[in-house]
Amino acid sequence: MTLEHVVTESEGKTRIDKLMAMINPDQSRSQVQAWINEDLVTVNDQVVKANYKCQVGDVVRWTIPEVKPLAVEAENIPLDIVYEDPDLLVVNKPKGMVVHPSAGHQGGTLVNALLHHCNDLSGINGVERPGIVHRIDKDTSGLLVVAKNDKAHASLAEQLASKDIERKYEAVVHGVIDHDTGMIDAPIGRDPKDRQRMGIVENGKNAVTHFQVLKRFKDFTHIECQLETGRTHQIRVHMRYIGFPLVGDPKYGPRKTMDTKGQVLHAKVLGFTHPTTGEQLRFEAELPTYFQEVLSTIEKMY
Incomplete structure (x- = not known):
């Protein structure tokens, strides 16, 4: 119509x-x-x-697009739910799980699991991404907030747009970063030479990442990153751009990297204002086993 x-x-x-x-x-x-x-x-x-x-x-x-019937099937997949109330839930997503269905991932996604767990999810993002306010990559672990209704979704989306949601990640990168803190302000868009990757491009979207060194090793650095913006692959692209690509990253890392089944990146902290109560909520997810094992392996190398 x-x-x-x-x-x-x-x-x-x-x-x-x-x-x-x-x-x-x-x-x-x-x-x-x-x-x-x-x-x-x-x-x-x-x-x-x-x-x-x-x-x-x-x-x-x-x-006004026609409303399509929900085609994504509910699947009984275990979820690590950190918090839940009538408006939203916070999930600690495991490494290897895709957030929502796509052409290459029809099932086994976080959305499939959410549909089995919840009777209602917001419909703002359509039939394939119900409730999904923001995403993290398949091989990135950590915290996501999911909206159960459109009011909550709109509020959370507005907080994302106005940079009012706190998002902190931990990562392990190749190389030794010699300064304790830094900020990367570089626009991100599709790589013109490889449409499957993102890159730093002149006409890309504004992207800002702050980082802090947590621990240095001989050839690696354990860091914390805080996002101002949420562009696709932002931390992975930004750290590669300054010469410190993520360990295990098959898309942006060096050819010789640790076999970690994907980048060593964990969404550890998530903070926001509750859409209904106005309460300030803040959640923290401990480093998962795979991440701790990488740190332990690197420590034993030397």
Whole structure:
């Protein structure tokens, strides 16, 4: 179904995503932003970004996509649930588990497990990613927050966008970092030479990572990273960019690296404001066995 709206004088200079949420009261701002990102919204027959400021007389057209029946099947897969209430849950995802189904991973994902555990999950991200507010890579372990309803999802998404969610990771990298702390501010986008990888590109999305050295070894460094932004493969790309790729990373690491079944990266800390109560919540997941074994192996090398 395609709808049309002409911007009035009182609506002039309003961001398109805010205007769309106003004229579609049954939809959250996160949902209309998804429509905009999927090019379902045009202004004067031109695709625009979510921050476009409307002008008086602009003709806004949008297509409401058909709601597809949920095609992802629930699977009885054990979950390490750190916290749960009627609005959300926090899960400690194991290394090797994909977050949501895709062409190459139809089953065995976190979403499959969540559908078995929960009767309700938010629908903002569609049938393949119900409840998923943010992701971590398949071979990254650690904490994720999952929304059970659209209100909670919209609040958490807004906190992510405004950089109000605390996310700290621990990683082991090749090389010895000689300074105790640092910040990497470099835009990330698709690598023009390899579309399967991300890279530092001039027209990429803003990406900022802070890091702190926890322990130095002869040829490796154990670090903590704190994200300001959440770009695809951000820590992996940024650490490679400054010359300290993650141990075990098959995509961004050196050819000769430890056989760890993927990058040694753990989402250890997650903090946010509860969407309903306003309470400040903060969770911490201990380093998993695989991570501790890598540290132990490196320690015994010398």
